[in-house]
Amino acid sequence: MGKVGNDIFGQQALSQFQREGINTSFVFTDPKNPSGVALINVDAAGENCIAVAPGSNGNLRTDEVEQAIDALTDSSLVLIHLEIPLPTVERASRQRYEKDCGSF
Numbered sequence: 681m682g683k684v685g686n687d688i689f690g691q692q693a694l695s696q697f698q699r700e701g702i703n704t705s706f707v708f709t710d711p712k713n714p715s716g717v718a719l720i721n722v723d724a725a726g727e728n729c730i731a732v733a734p735g736s737n738g739n740l741r742t743d744e745v746e747q748a749i750d751a752l753t754d755s756s757l758v759l760i761h762l763e764i765p766l767p768t769v770e771r772a773s774r775q776r777y778e779k780d781c782g783s784f
Contacts, residue, residue, distance in 0.1 A: 681706040681748045681772075682764075683736040685715035690736070706748040710736035716763055734763040742771040749775050 684690030716735035
């Protein structure tokens with residue numbers, strides 16, 4: 681589950697996901713925001729600094745999570761990154777936990 685922008689990066693990501701056999705049923709396209717990007721700066725000592733512009737992923741909504749709940753319960757693992765809003769992270773986590781373990 682995720683969200684891409686309606687831009688070349690989003691189109692490329694969806695195409696690559698599909699070539700890799702990844703289910704894109706719950707990868708939403710955001711008509712207003714660009715796809716998220718990250719810039720990784722590495723200094724001479726090998727230390728890095730990552731700057732993230734979450735773009736469309738920063739607008740993944742809880743109602744979109746609701747659309748994917750059944751798919752989440754069929755998976756053995758749910759990996760959540762923090763480039764999506766915290767209420768969305770909480771909703772996905774809560775829904776998955778409640779399906780597996782009962783009330784939160």
